[in-house]
Amino acid sequence: xxxxxxxxxxxxxxxxxxxxxxxxxxxxxxxxxxxxxxxxxxxxxxxxxxxxxxxxxxxxxxxxxxxxxxxxxxxxxxxxxxxxxxxxxxxxxxxxxxxxxxxxxxxxxxxxxxxxxxxxxxxxxxxxxxxxxxxxxxxxxxxxxxxxxxxxxxxxxxxxxxxxxxxxxxxxxxxxxxxxxxxxxxxxxxxxxxxxxxxxxxxxxxxxxxxxxxxxxxxxxxxxxxxxxxxxxxxxxxxxxxxxxxxxxxxxxxxxxxxxxxxxxxxxxxxxxxxxxxxxxxxxxxxxxxxxxxxxxxxxxxxxxxxxxxxxxxxxxxxxxxxxxxxxxxxxxxxxxxxxxxxxxxxxxxxxxxxxxxxxx
Ligand code: F6P
Numbered sequence: 001x002x003x004x005x006x007x008x009x010x011x012x013x014x015x016x017x018x019x020x021x022x023x024x025x026x027x028x029x030x031x032x033x034x035x036x037x038x039x040x041x042x043x044x045x046x047x048x049x050x051x052x053x054x055x056x057x058x059x060x061x062x063x064x065x066x067x068x069x070x071x072x073x074x075x076x077x078x079x080x081x082x083x084x085x086x087x088x089x090x091x092x093x094x095x096x097x098x099x100x101x102x103x104x105x106x107x108x109x110x111x112x113x114x115x116x117x118x119x120x121x122x123x124x125x126x127x128x129x130x131x132x133x134x135x136x137x138x139x140x141x142x143x144x145x146x147x148x149x150x151x152x153x154x155x156x157x158x159x160x161x162x163x164x165x166x167x168x169x170x171x172x173x174x175x176x177x178x179x180x181x182x183x184x185x186x187x188x189x190x191x192x193x194x195x196x197x198x199x200x201x202x203x204x205x206x207x208x209x210x211x212x213x214x215x216x217x218x219x220x221x222x223x224x225x226x227x228x229x230x231x232x233x234x235x236x237x238x239x240x241x242x243x244x245x246x247x248x249x250x251x252x253x254x255x256x257x258x259x260x261x262x263x264x265x266x267x268x269x270x271x272x273x274x275x276x277x278x279x280x281x282x283x284x285x286x287x288x289x290x291x292x293x294x295x296x297x298x299x300x301x302x303x304x305x306x307x308x309x310x311x312x313x314x315x316x317x318x319x320x321x322x323x324x325x326x327x328x329x330x331x332x333x334x335x336x337x338x339x340x341x342x343x344x345x346x347x348x349x350x351x352x353x354x355x356x357x358x359x360x361x
Contacts, residue, residue: 001310003034005050005101006110008067009041009075010116010254013138013150014291015299016067016112021058022303023110023134028055031311036104037068041113042075042120045097050104062296073252073297077121080295081251088318090251094120098127112136115335116254118318122331125316132310133331134302135319138287141185141339144329145320149299153192153285161282162196162229163285168225175217175269175277177230178311179262181286184243186342188286189233190349193357199228200358205342206349208360210265211359214272216358226275234258234263239361257284301326 006018006023020037027033033052038044051069062066077094078328092134101109111121112134125131135142138150158180169176178198182188186203193201200216202208219227235258237243246259259281266279291299297319305319305326317328342349349359 001031001033001107003036003105004070004108004310005036005038005104005106006053006112007038007041007044008069008071008136009111009113009120010070010071010073010136011114011287012066012086013136013148013287014065014153014289015062015295016069016071016136016147017064017150018291018296019112019134019136019303020053020067021061021070022300023307024053026053026304026307031307036106039218040070040075041072041117042077042080042097043072044069045100046077046080046093048104050184062300063290073116073249078120078123079251081294083292094123094127097124098129101129108132108315110310111132111282112304114142115339118331119335122316122335124339130310130315131331132274132306132315133334134192134306135318135320135334138188139182139185140187141183141341142334143337143340144334146323147298147321149291149295149302150287151187151191152294152298153289153292154188155195156292157286157289158188158192158231158282159195161280162192162198162231165229165280166197169229173226173275175228175230175266175273175275177232177269177277177279179232179234179259179279179281181282182233182235183258184235184341185339186233186236189231189236190253190342190352194352196231197229198231198335198357200230201352202232202236202360202361203231203238203342204229204233205242205282206344206359206361207237207239209239210272210360213265213360214269214360216360217269217273217275228275230265230269232262234261236261236265277302278322
């Protein structure tokens, strides 16, 4: 190996810059490889838009959110919108990407992303490109690895939000509902809910009965606690309803954008309990800004392990964290595996229940 390329695809998350830094520094310091970064995910691969990365250009990145390489959500080169005879049409332009990689003399591509980005990574591996994948998502729902970077930061942000909501809830005897991200997995809601002392946690994995939620709030009032804190994962759904869809992004590999269930929960609770109720949708605050200390460490470990995997010639794999060990799994296995979800009868949910947190069922 003489030269490697790296790109970040899909939604950003805290830890991407530390990964770029770790891959670049390890590649240069330990192996003496040359490194280039493609900008805007696969779009940069298609447009041959890259920058050289070196020790200097990756210094000072550890604490920075986002990605210096930028990212793009709609960047599947196997199904890419291009202009042809004055019309916009979807085409498989992956050969252009392969050609650019070959022309630049890149021996290994490091692809950092979630399921959409990594599906394309697998497809590039099938086309003969040496690929090493690095998983990222704040949702922590990837099955092949224990924890992804970005998750800890998101939980910290949501926990701080809960601390702040507590004091204002108390002052006004209100019910405060906080909607957090996580797609169809309730990891952020569950972790932040426990860390932030929520009274109710609603997660996608446990359909909730709003009357049970209201009952919990009434029980608190009887004990003299006239305010309540409810955390809702964006993919939560009532036993008699559906998830709330905020937006549908046409032709995206990941078209459904969830969001808004927190407002519904707040409206329902105000009617049932009579307390003034407010909803906060935390949104992209969970994705932006400086990575937590543990995400800086985790993303550094992922980056270093990815380079070592390449040096061993183990292409077509994604680096994983298993227990306290960095390991790997083949992209063929990773793609199409069911996402990792909260176990409704698992230890963490049971622990939350033991200290009086309701899941609304
Ligand atoms: O997968 C990460 C995530 O932040 C989800 O938690 C959320 O549902 C989604 O991405 C939001 O996507 P977008 O940035 O396209 O609105």
